Amino acid sequence: MMEPSEDPGLFEIISTTRAMRRLKPDPVPDALIVRILQAGLCAPSGGNAQAWRFLVIKDAEIKTRVQAFYQRAFDEKVGPAYAVNPPPPGVSPEQHRRQHAAVAHLTRHFHEAPVWIVACLIHGRARPNRGSGASIYPAVQNMLLAARALGLGATLTSRHLLYEREAEEALGLPEGVHSYAILPIGYPMGRFGPVRRAPLTQVTYLDRWEESYPAAG
Ligand SMILES: Cc1cc2nc3c(=O)[nH]c(=O)nc-3n(C[C@H](O)[C@H](O)[C@H](O)COP(=O)(O)O)c2cc1C
Numbered sequence: 001m002m003e004p005s006e007d008p009g010l011f012e013i014i015s016t017t018r019a020m021r022r023l024k025p026d027p028v029p030d031a032l033i034v035r036i037l038q039a040g041l042c043a044p045s046g047g048n049a050q051a052w053r054f055l056v057i058k059d060a061e062i063k064t065r066v067q068a069f070y071q072r073a074f075d076e077k078v079g080p081a082y083a084v085n086p087p088p089p090g091v092s093p094e095q096h097r098r099q100h101a102a103v104a105h106l107t108r109h110f111h112e113a114p115v116w117i118v119a120c121l122i123h124g125r126a127r128p129n130r131g132s133g134a135s136i137y138p139a140v141q142n143m144l145l146a147a148r149a150l151g152l153g154a155t156l157t158s159r160h161l162l163y164e165r166e167a168e169e170a171l172g173l174p175e176g177v178h179s180y181a182i183l184p185i186g187y188p189m190g191r192f193g194p195v196r197r198a199p200l201t202q203v204t205y206l207d208r209w210e211e212s213y214p215a216a217g
Helices: 010-015 030-041 060-084 093-112 130-134 137-149 159-170
Strands: 052-057 115-122 177-186
Touching (some): 060 159, 159 177
């Protein structure tokens, strides 16, 4: 499935890569997962160290064990926060309500996504810092864009980190290796559509902080 056009260009892919939280359980061919992973490999990392590791998970038992922590974190923290927090910039109350419903749906069905890619980084003895995240999330974003380009839905999730020790144990990560995101991937139930964000003018300055950048619109 390629929507809204059959062969979207890069900018259309970027502007329609949104969290796709309602996924079909149908299997995803390994060849597509490999293309997604290859896109991840093209990302930059500090010093080109490539300390990333990508754990592809199809095992239902492992997914189910991790989902229990993902669900618990939702029930205890994320769900209640949604009820009281205002909509994010550029998002209407109705869109916010629908997003909450989609988040709750993904939470319940997390383990039913046919494939997960767990994006990990080898820390070794080093303490994580800004460079750590910056050396794995570009790969994550490349993979999200690649999934979208292939007609697959995915979401960047990290809520399992609220139960980091338990979830990483269930994932079988060795000492010194940590997870930064779990991407549940599958064929989407819904359609791809434009992301919603605050306008560029609100977040962009020229030369001095809070001085408007007229070219932004
Ligand atoms: C660091 C980070 C962690 C996230 N964790 C989760 C998560 O655990 N579960 C989830 O459903 N979405 C998660 N998201 C997705 C965001 O909620 C989503 O990107 C944001 O709401 C914008 O959605 P959109 O791209 O569909 O407009 C995460 C995103 C980021 C960047």
